[in-house]
Amino acid sequence: MLARQRQELILDEVRSTGGARVSDLVERLGVSDMTVRRDIEVLAARGLVTRVHGGATAAGSSVEEPGFAAKxxxxxxxxxxxxxxxxxxxxxxxxxxxxxxxxxxxxxxxxxxxxxxxxxxxxxxxxxxxxxxxxxxxxxxxxxxxxxxxxxxxxxxxxxxxxxxxxxxxxxxxxxxxxxxxxxxxxxxxxxxxxxxxxxxxxxxxxxxxxxxxxxxxxxxxxxxxxxxxxxxxxxxxxxxxxxxxxxxxxxxxx
The missing domain is CATH 3.40.50.1360 (Rossmann fold)
Structure with missing residues (x-):
């Protein structure tokens, strides 16, 4: 899977649930922990997600409210x-x-x-x-x-x-x-x-x-x-x- 494809999947997960954990993404994408963290850094640099300890959360909107399960x-x-x-x-x-x-x-x-x-x-x-x-x-x-x-x-x-x-x-x-x-x-x-x-x-x-x-x-x-x-x-x-x-x-x- 190309880096761009991985990043699109990560972004879809964050947007649909409000957040994503690195450990879950590693299992889903079949790549290393470091690879997932690099992809999150790329998305964060583009202002598409917010990088947090252990994963990423939705970024950009002050009105987005992640559900209880996502958080x-x-x-x-x-x-x-x-x-x-x-x-x-x-x-x-x-x-x-x-x-x-x-x-x-x-x-x-x-x-x-x-x-x-x-x-x-x-x-x-x-x-x-x-x-x-x-x-x-x-x-x-x-x-x-x-x-x-x-x-x-x-x-x-x-x-x-x-x-x-x-x-x-x-x-x-x-x-x-x-x-x-x-x-x-x-x-x-x-x-x-x-x-x-x-x-x-x-x-x-x-x-x-x-x-x-x-x-x-x-x-x-x-x-x-x-x-x-x-x-x-x-x-x-x-x-x-x-x-x-x-x-x-x-x-x-x-x-």
């Missing part, structure tokens, strides 16, 4: 490390809000070990993880609303459910983080719902792996300096660390 296989080690670090913020008996997303899904799996929690979420997948834990001392409040490609429940129903609620912590996933744009999402309704989540919380922690740095979605949820804690991973580049350390209340890097 769940990317940066899994970083998400698990971030989840383990994030739950250390939460004390037994606390009330916690969890937004939708693959990183918060990982957080939910760790959160079930903490006793006597009340968890508010707009994610069916997060609610499912919490329910399957079988914890009798765990109270789960699901907002309701319209479902997005990332399996978030959004819109007027979700926003109205969050009005009047007051939680100790919000642990929030984001599509992108940038010095100028702040924390963003490509979905306008999800941005509105996430802003309602922010308004309900005494303290806000964003959970986002290093690939989210420099990504700008269509709508801003919050500025960098509006969050109390950012939990990311140690793959975050030095320039990003400096910018986030200066802007956010506290920067935690999980290894």
């Amino acid at each position: 769940s296989g990317l940066h899994t080690d970083a998400k698990r490390a971030i989840a383990r670090a994030a739950v250390t913020l939460v004390e037994p008996g606390a009330s916690v809000a969890l937004s939708a997303g693959t990183t918060t899904h990982a957080v939910a799996a760790e959160l079930v070990a903490i006793p006597r929690l009340t968890v508010v979420t707009n994610s069916l997948r997060v609610a499912e993880v919490l329910h399957e834990s079988g914890r009798s001392d765990l109270c789960v409040v699901l907002t309701g609303g319209e479902r997005t490609p990332s399996d978030a429940l959004v819109g007027p129903v979700a926003v109205n459910a969050l009005r009047g609620l007051h939680v100790d912590w919000l642990l929030m996933g984001v599509h992108g983080m940038d010095v100028g744009a702040g924390f963003t999402t490509p979905n306008l309704a999800e941005a509105e719902t996430n802003r309602a989540l922010v308004a309900s919380a005494r303290r806000v922690a964003v959970v986002a792996d290093n690939s989210k740095w420099g990504v700008v979605g269509l709508s801003t949820i919050a500025a960098l300096d509006e969050v109390d804690v950012l939990v990311s991973d140690d793959g975050l580049e030095p320039a990003a660390r400096r910018a986030l350390d200066e802007s956010c209340g506290r920067l935690v890097l999980a290894s």
Whole structure:
């Protein structure tokens, strides 16, 4: 297979699912890991994909919203490390809000070990993880609303459910983080719902792996300096660390 043919197949995979892993492409294309990485570099240089750790994601549009399945296989080690670090913020008996997303899904799996929690979420997948834990001392409040490609429940129903609620912590996933744009999402309704989540919380922690740095979605949820804690991973580049350390209340890097 010619390099151009490989690159077209990689681009088709990224566009159809929102992302592709190097390991999956190696198996599908029957070439080496290095060959796939070179093809991704070529596509990234042309502005057709964004090269991330372990693969590639869609590039160019601030309104593209990859589905949950497409994102769940990317940066899994970083998400698990971030989840383990994030739950250390939460004390037994606390009330916690969890937004939708693959990183918060990982957080939910760790959160079930903490006793006597009340968890508010707009994610069916997060609610499912919490329910399957079988914890009798765990109270789960699901907002309701319209479902997005990332399996978030959004819109007027979700926003109205969050009005009047007051939680100790919000642990929030984001599509992108940038010095100028702040924390963003490509979905306008999800941005509105996430802003309602922010308004309900005494303290806000964003959970986002290093690939989210420099990504700008269509709508801003919050500025960098509006969050109390950012939990990311140690793959975050030095320039990003400096910018986030200066802007956010506290920067935690999980290894």
